[in-house]
Amino acid sequence: MSNQRQQKPTLTGQRFKTRKRDEKERFDPSQFQESIIQGLNQTGTDLEAVAKFLDASGAKLDYRRYAETLFDILVAGGMLAPGGTLSEDVTPTEFCLFKAQEDIETMQAYAQVFNKLIRRYKYLEKGFEEEIKKLLLFLKGFTESERNKLAMLTGILLANGNLSASILSSLFNENLVKEGVSACFAVKLFKSWLSEKDISSVATSLRKVGMDNRLMELFPANKRSCEHFSKYFTDAGLKEISDFARNQQSIGARKELQKELQEQMARGDPLKDIIAYVREEMKKNNISEQTMIGLIWLSVMSSVEWNKKEELVTEQAIKLLKQYSPLLKAFTSQGLSELTLLLKIQEYCYDNIHFMKAFQKIVVLLYKADVLSEEAILKWYNEGHVTKGKSVFLEQMKKFVEWLKNAEEGKHLTSDCT
Numbered sequence: 001m002s003n004q005r006q007q008k009p010t011l012t013g014q015r016f017k018t019r020k021r022d023e024k025e026r027f028d029p030s031q032f033q034e035s036i037i038q039g040l041n042q043t044g045t046d047l048e049a050v051a052k053f054l055d056a057s058g059a060k061l062d063y064r065r066y067a068e069t070l071f072d073i074l075v076a077g078g079m080l081a082p083g084g085t086l087s088e089d090v091t092p093t094e095f096c097l098f099k100a101q102e103d104i105e106t107m108q109a110y111a112q113v114f115n116k117l118i119r120r121y122k123y124l125e126k127g128f129e130e131e132i133k134k135l136l137l138f139l140k141g142f143t144e145s146e147r148n149k150l151a152m153l154t155g156i157l158l159a160n161g162n163l164s165a166s167i168l169s170s171l172f173n174e175n176l177v178k179e180g181v182s183a184c185f186a187v188k189l190f191k192s193w194l195s196e197k198d199i200s201s202v203a204t205s206l207r208k209v210g211m212d213n214r215l216m217e218l219f220p221a222n223k224r225s226c227e228h229f230s231k232y233f234t235d236a237g238l239k240e241i242s243d244f245a246r247n248q249q250s251i252g253a254r255k256e257l258q259k260e261l262q263e264q265m266a267r268g269d270p271l272k273d274i275i276a277y278v279r280e281e282m283k284k285n286n287i288s289e290q291t292m293i294g295l296i297w298l299s300v301m302s303s304v305e306w307n308k309k310e311e312l313v314t315e316q317a318i319k320l321l322k323q324y325s326p327l328l329k330a331f332t333s334q335g336l337s338e339l340t341l342l343l344k345i346q347e348y349c350y351d352n353i354h355f356m357k358a359f360q361k362i363v364v365l366l367y368k369a370d371v372l373s374e375e376a377i378l379k380w381y382n383e384g385h386v387t388k389g390k391s392v393f394l395e396q397m398k399k400f401v402e403w404l405k406n407a408e409e410g411k412h413l414t415s416d417c418t
Helices: 001-008 015-023 030-043 048-056 068-074 105-119 124-137 145-157 165-172 176-177 181-196 199-208 226-235 237-266 271-285 289-301 310-329 335-352 360-368 374-384 390-406
Strands: none
Touching: 001 145, 001 310, 030 048, 048 105, 048 124, 068 181, 068 199, 105 124, 105 145, 105 181, 105 226, 105 237, 124 165, 124 176, 124 199, 124 271, 145 165, 165 176, 165 199, 165 390, 176 181, 181 199, 181 237, 199 237, 237 289, 237 360, 271 310, 289 310, 289 335, 310 390, 335 374, 335 390, 374 390
8 A cells, every 4th residue: 555655646658859859959040150151152243043042041941040140141241249240250241232232223133132032931021120120220330331222222122012111210219310320321211212112102101100200200309390300301302201291290280289279169268368379389380371270160160069959050050150250260361261261161061961051051150250251252152162062052052142242332131141
């Protein structure tokens, strides 16, 4: 019995020796590095041969494990130490991106090498993006010529969709920004990108990853202004980027302004204070009166919870617009602003079905409040309207427009027109 109690359980089954061997395998990229460098030295400057060599080598060498080493060699000729200096373990190859000719055609050919490699071995995609992010952080360790080549290549790869624009976040590194490296690199990169795609495509890629509002970060805090950015990129021959950034800042400013307007209305701030604030913002952000009246209209109409019943919503709208008519009047000093407001009203009443029957009453109210002039209403009726709800709204306005055409100066509105 005692022997039975002392007996310990034993595990049975087949032991896989390969597992133990794999566990002990050290990360040692030196042999991998030698194989890649040797192959590149044999293929030389023939980039077609380089692409074929890399394609075939993927079956024999562990690209998944040594992706960083592979990309280091293809870009810089050998493994890179922190900061961007070449490791001294092995003699680097002369056949790499940094040793190539500094022209757009050669960079396009190199982009094809990377494109073919990543298409063949899809698992390298993420590693390649990480590599580019790392290389951008190492920019100070590279020569000016090496930086230029990397910028051109990156621009082409962004244009071809081989990279996400999120890699640009590395350029916001404080040290790179402070020394002007980031802005200088960005100029080369965007020139290369725009040689392949138009500004609309570039803008879409930037917006997709939230980079469209971060371009100012290429400059130190004391130079982070729209004026400085605009001058820098315009002087560098990149007016498209300058205009894009200015437009993005303007959109951002308008969004902030609308938010603040709504908050002021919710607090019940005096209209004279709101008018003063809006005028100051218009001047500061160079916003036209036409743009501003559109923002004010949307802010006013967003300031209340609308009744769900169609017969009550008109009454609610008239009451609200009576309250805010002095604000609307302050920013319709030009005929074009009045027409803009009329178009905004038309679009709003069409897009919000409960307001379809309210259009004429709103226009008449704003006419009485001296926000809209006879000339603006007639222009809208005759030629200035848009297609949204056109037949419904023109029919609603028919009697009132006839009255406007026939009315003598100083004549009051008859009750059936209201």
